[in-house]
Amino acid sequence: MTTFVDRVELYVAAGNGGHGCASVHREKFKPLGGPDGGNGGEGGSVILTVDANVTTLLEYHHSPKRKATNGKPGAGGHRTGANGEDLVLPVPDGTVVLDKKGNVLADLVGHGTSFVAAAGGRGGLGNSSLASARRKAPGFALLGEPGEAGDIVMELKSVADVALVGYPSAGKSSLISVLSAAKPKIADYPFTTLIPNLGVVTAGDTVYTIADVPGLIPGASQGRGLGLEFLRHVERCEVLVHVLDCATLEPGRDPLTDLETIESELSAYGGLENRPRLVALNKVDVPDGQDIADLTRASLEERGYRVFEVSALAHKGLRELNYALAQIVTEARAAKPVQESTRIVLRPTAVDDAGFTISEEDGAFRIRGIKPERWVRQTDFSNDEAVGYLADRLARLGVEDQLWKVGAQEGDTVIIGPEDNAVVFDWEPTMAAGAEMLGRRGEDHRMETQRPAVDRRREKQKGRDAAESEYLAFEALSSSRQALEGDDEDY
Template sequence: MADIGLVGFPSAGKSSLIAAISRAKPKIADYPFTTLIPNLGVVVAGETVFTVADVPGLIEGASLGKGLGHEFLRHIERCQAIVHVVDMATYEPGRDPLSDLDVIEGELAAHGGLDDRPRLVALNKVDVPDARDLTDIVLDDVQQRGWPVFVISTKSGEGLTPLIYAMAAIVQARRDAAPPPEPKRIIISPKAQPAKGTEFSIRQMGDGEGGFVWRVEGEKPQRWVKQTDFLNEEAVGFLADRLHRLGVEDELLRLGAKEGDAVAIGAGVDPVVFDFQPQIETDTEIVSRRGSDQRFDSKRPSVLRRRELDAEYHAFKAEKEGH
């Protein structure tokens, strides 16, 4: 979640600290549990840039789930280092800075898995006269534990710069010790274009009237057929040109289709049936132009059948409307 996790009792000054050392603007108030979710702040110390998380306040029993403790402790697991923010000016009965520190450490130990996290201790609110009087006693105890300790005031800014650079040193040291990430190979894989002839398939279905019946199936031919207005000869010529460029005619010829053979395009029981009339090529030039295909010069059986059906339909419609 963040490089540094700020932990401490509610109202210890964690939100004030993150607001003082970064541009984060957490909710700050003088009552407990004003922070219900972690606040993140980006901190710059020289050439090191790192993130700090203001983890919601822990209380005794957090490791047992008290005060949403399990949720808060899981946030700390994702931090590289821990900073204890100790309230030096608390007036709550039964609390003092060292006891607060012991309680928080006890909860971290009970949660488990955090022993390897480096610790820093920030003795906060020393701008309060009574709090400053306690610093010598607390400093000596914390230093005996082997933890770096900083006397700070988020209100006056005292001690914040040394604390920031101490955080940065820990973060940078752990980054340097981490194994370098494996470089990611950028693989650019252009979408494969189907080879000519693989966008359709042709099957020989058997003998049909006037020759073999050939079935052409494929997404493109079937889509083109559905889009074609067969009452428009120019549209039909355009369809023929597209099928030729796709390689349908070449494949039919390769399989042995003869002029006049019935060719069905489409799947299912209701395909569109054509009479095979290959385009005539001279060298690389087709002897016809789009929209005036020479195959329209002769009326093929399939064309005549379609026109007869169309004429019958229009006659029926006109008769019905007349009544």
């Protein structure tokens, strides 16, 4: 049964925003109650958070799909829908989040560090929020936006100060077991260690962590053996310790050859060139082990390595190695820049940024932009007034003017959105004003039919009075003409 997983593919889906409500207040003796539709709730987000008590990604290996809850729709009486609950996923310290293409999205180091893997959708506005002096009683509401969804890749890179590297059965697990309180599996066969082991070591006032990385073999950087899976666990370490077996009985192997092989794999993996190296000649308690260590030490020192002769079984040379590692870790920590408090970076929109782009593709015009695409997702295309509202918004943004400038003609195909999720329509310039659907922009003729009867009677009376005044003025003008010209039937 798998007990340690350091790489998983996870499908995350945020909750959708709740739809806004289109409602009109109805109450006796209040024929003009007005719109009272509430807004939809926000969809829940999927959030990755570093938890010090989590050490593996095993949970997501068994359950690779996670979804947050949706927001609730709004209701009449200005009632806003409930927000969806965020889904918080605990991950180990040192988790790297990537997209499917391998681009790094987040590097989560430090307890409590969080990353929003999928943002919840916005709730749609109700018609009470869409009302204005020009649009007094909207008969539509905005739809909630769908939440973000997609696949992510999570990789665990151990957060340790020291990494023990070397061939299988070189004694790395034995060494970490005597330097720290870690209890890794130890046996006399290769690949005993199948997972990275972490231990905490104390040297005077310095406390550091040490990682036992599963054995490397030639070709590890290309995926042979376990090396490629676990080489990532040495990336964060401040110092590498080559554990060389001075008592190996395998033909063609000796400490110098082992060192060159491991260095070749580390170089092929990349990114570890600037890490300081120490060499631990292990198993010097074995009769031939001390002799091989004596023969090898001078060559290693000529190459610039600090060499320590150790024996995990006899506890020989461990103190010197321990304090040497503590000194390097202390110096590395002191050389790191002081962590600054969180800073907010403001990136104002460029003055000439229109908020959208238009490109011509095979005779069609594709519109891309955060606002146009969001407005399309919020529109209920079964409601003519909602479509007119979308057209008004696009016109105010300058989409119609830009279409004219790029050469679009009436009847051309216009696409809003990406290829996998777009709205396609034939462009009619007059639609931009919503004239066919709403009459003159800004007027709501439904309000005219809902005025009290007394107001309508007053207007009718005013009309009759005006007509009577006109008739009297006409009679007076005719009388004056007859007096001046006389009666002439033949005229």
